[in-house]
Amino acid sequence: MNIRSLTRGDGVVIGAAVVLFIASFLDFVSVDCPSGIDCSSADLPNAWDSLGTVMSIHLAGIIAAGLIIVGRAMPGRKVVGLDVAQFGVALSVFALWTMFWTILDITGDAGAGAILGLLGTLLLAAGAIATPLVPALKAPLVGAPKPQTPQPYGAQPQGGYGYPGAPQQPYGGQPGQQQQPFGGQQPGPAQGQPQGGGPAQDFSPFWFAVPVARPLYAEDGSPAPIAELAPGTWYLAVDQRGPALVAQTQDGRRGVLQDTTGIQRG
Numbered sequence: 001m002n003i004r005s006l007t008r009g010d011g012v013v014i015g016a017a018v019v020l021f022i023a024s025f026l027d028f029v030s031v032d033c034p035s036g037i038d039c040s041s042a043d044l045p046n047a048w049d050s051l052g053t054v055m056s057i058h059l060a061g062i063i064a065a066g067l068i069i070v071g072r073a074m075p076g077r078k079v080v081g082l083d084v085a086q087f088g089v090a091l092s093v094f095a096l097w098t099m100f101w102t103i104l105d106i107t108g109d110a111g112a113g114a115i116l117g118l119l120g121t122l123l124l125a126a127g128a129i130a131t132p133l134v135p136a137l138k139a140p141l142v143g144a145p146k147p148q149t150p151q152p153y154g155a156q157p158q159g160g161y162g163y164p165g166a167p168q169q170p171y172g173g174q175p176g177q178q179q180q181p182f183g184g185q186q187p188g189p190a191q192g193q194p195q196g197g198g199p200a201q202d203f204s205p206f207w208f209a210v211p212v213a214r215p216l217y218a219e220d221g222s223p224a225p226i227a228e229l230a231p232g233t234w235y236l237a238v239d240q241r242g243p244a245l246v247a248q249t250q251d252g253r254r255g256v257l258q259d260t261t262g263i264q265r266g
Contacts, residue, residue: 006069006140006141007072007131007137007138007139007140007141007212007213008131008136008137008138008139008140008141009127009128009130009131009132009134009137009138010068010069010072010131010141011141012123012126012127012131012137013065013068013069013092013124013127013128013131014065014069015123016061016065016120016121016123016124016127017061017062017065017066017120017124019116019119019120019123020057020058020061020062020095020117020120020121020124021058021062022116023047023058023112023113023114023116023117023120024046024047024048024054024058024113024117025046025047025048025113026046026111026112026113026116027044027045027046027111027112027113028044028045028046028047028049028050028053028106028110028111028113028114029044029045029106029107029108029109029110029111029114030044030108030109030110030111030112031044031108031109032109044111046113047113047117053102056094056095056098057095057098057099057102057117057121058095058117060091060094060095060098061091061092061095061120061121061124063088063091064088064089064091064092064094064095064124064128065088065092065124065128066088067084067085067087067088067091068085068088068089068092068128070084070085071083071084071085071086071087071088072085072213072228073228074228076224076225076226088128089125089128089129092121092124092125092128093125093128093129095121095124095125096121096122096124096125099117099118099121100118100121102114103115103117103118138212139212140211140212140213140231203239203240205236205237205238206236206237206265206266207234207235207236207237207265207266208234208235208237208245208247208263208264208265208266209231209232209233209234209235209263209264209266210229210230210231210235210257210262210263210264211231211262211263211264212231212262213228213229213230213231214228214229214257214259215227215228215229215258216228216229216247216249216253216255216256216257217255217256217257217258218255218256219246219254219255219256225255226253226255227249227253227255229247229249229257233250234266235247235248235249235250236248237257238254241256243258243260244256244257244258244260245257245260
């Protein structure tokens, strides 16, 4: 998975899963030691001492975070009729609900593991629910690469039209055709080809990158996305349909990119 496809909300979800993992090893309860008694060697339980606690809170939260990240990276996948990301959101809410009532039912004082577990599940559920709704959380976690510095006037560019870094083709020339020197005789048209040539095409393929992760829909107009374009990766635009582009991914899949605002051309 491309790390540039992760959003800030995904970063919050991953951080909450790390907090839950750490909290599972800390003391779940705390005791007040009477004066004069050393309680440092007391064997206090943690989440792993209770199978129900560790499975329904900590492991459920970590699994929920994984499902949310996978579901947003690969949209369209379903579990028991729900989208993978939606299933992860529901599981994160379940972990928070279970942690809330568990910490209320603790006999005595809550330990560092219980308090940190409550904060972790709260952060996980908040990040899972708010990411699709808050624009700040939908921003990419890692910024897109900076565009190349423009060449000074008259300097030879490093890459030509097409994939960034490709050899520069002469204006009007065909790939593989040598450029004729100024004043040299141009080769005549080949036998069987018209003298005048056909009309110029209105669209020429070009490479582009998206500023944020955007879905790629099938060309037949179906509403379910077939892929997601990630920031920091170059894709080939092969056709244009009004304001939308027909894009081709690196694995050869083609689809329609409906939102073309802010794209960076290669």
